Amino acid sequence: MDVEWVFKAAAPGPDDMTLINAMAMRELGADEVYTFALRLCDNEIDRDFERFDDQALDELAGLFLGAPGIFDHCWSARGQTARLYHTEVVTEQGQLTSDGRPYRWLKGWAYMMRTEDNADLIAEIDGGIKREVSVGCAVERVTCSICGQDLHDCFHEKGEMYNGQICHGVLCGAKDAYEWSFVAVPAQRQAGVVKNKRYGGPDPHEPGEEPPPSDDGKALQRAKALLELEKIRYGGNQNGTNQ
Ligand SMILES: [Zn+2]
Numbered sequence: 001m002d003v004e005w006v007f008k009a010a011a012p013g014p015d016d017m018t019l020i021n022a023m024a025m026r027e028l029g030a031d032e033v034y035t036f037a038l039r040l041c042d043n044e045i046d047r048d049f050e051r052f053d054d055q056a057l058d059e060l061a062g063l064f065l066g067a068p069g070i071f072d073h074c075w076s077a078r079g080q081t082a083r084l085y086h087t088e089v090v091t092e093q094g095q096l097t098s099d100g101r102p103y104r105w106l107k108g109w110a111y112m113m114r115t116e117d118n119a120d121l122i123a124e125i126d127g128g129i130k131r132e133v134s135v136g137c138a139v140e141r142v143t144c145s146i147c148g149q150d151l152h153d154c155f156h157e158k159g160e161m162y163n164g165q166i167c168h169g170v171l172c173g174a175k176d177a178y179e180w181s182f183v184a185v186p187a188q189r190q191a192g193v194v195k196n197k198r199y200g201g202p203d204p205h206e207p208g209e210e211p212p213p214s215d216d217g218k219a220l221q222r223a224k225a226l227l228e229l230e231k232i233r234y235g236g237n238q239n240g241t242n243q
Pocket of ligand 1: 146149154
């Protein structure tokens with residue numbers, strides 16, 4: 001996987017400090033805060049065969065402003081959080097999603113206090129230790145990429161192929177963005193996929209939980225489709241201009 005999720009940011013400039021101080025409890029100096037940028041989410045089809053639609057991404061940009069970030073689980077207990085002070089949807093010129101749409105992603109700029117408690121984490125980010133970001137958010141509906149109906153109402157199934165297209169859920173109408181979290185990347189991706197999208201629907205599924213396959217044939221087809229998707233997404237044709 002070549003997608004970078006966390007970027008070291010330069011020292012905060014006057015514009016950053018204006019935005020940060022608009023949400024801080026007191027006037028902070030540039031030497032008191034540490035800033036970094038991250039990829040919150042994008043419009044690529046993910047491992048659960050779901051993706052945000054472009055409008056939802058734009059809506060999330062507004063909803064995530066001010067949202068707190070947590071770092072693994074032990075960090076949050078100690079009150080080590082960061083906040084997003086700026087968000088922006090980035091369109092990568094010339095880069096397409098696995099199904100051929102222009103690749104867009106939501107970039108967030110976060111700040112945290114330069115305290116002793118945060119020193120290790122800051123050193124990790126500075127050192128480029130790989131981390132992944134997951135987001136907790138709610139959307140109004142999930143529609144079918146094949147027929148456009150609510151995914152619960154049609155007969156298409158996520159992960160299956162229809163006329164050469166992988167059926168996936170399109171997440172529409174962002175309602176809320178609760179938090180984002182910053183997690184260590186598992187050494188073996190297949191061993192622990194970290195995911196924390198919450199849709200607020202009737203049957204939210206837990207992070208990392210896969211719906212049980214209904215029979216062996218379906219499971220095999222799903223596995224093949226997933227492999228195909230991973231190949232398209234992370235395969236050799238990545239001309240990514242990650243920043
Ligand atoms: Zn459908």
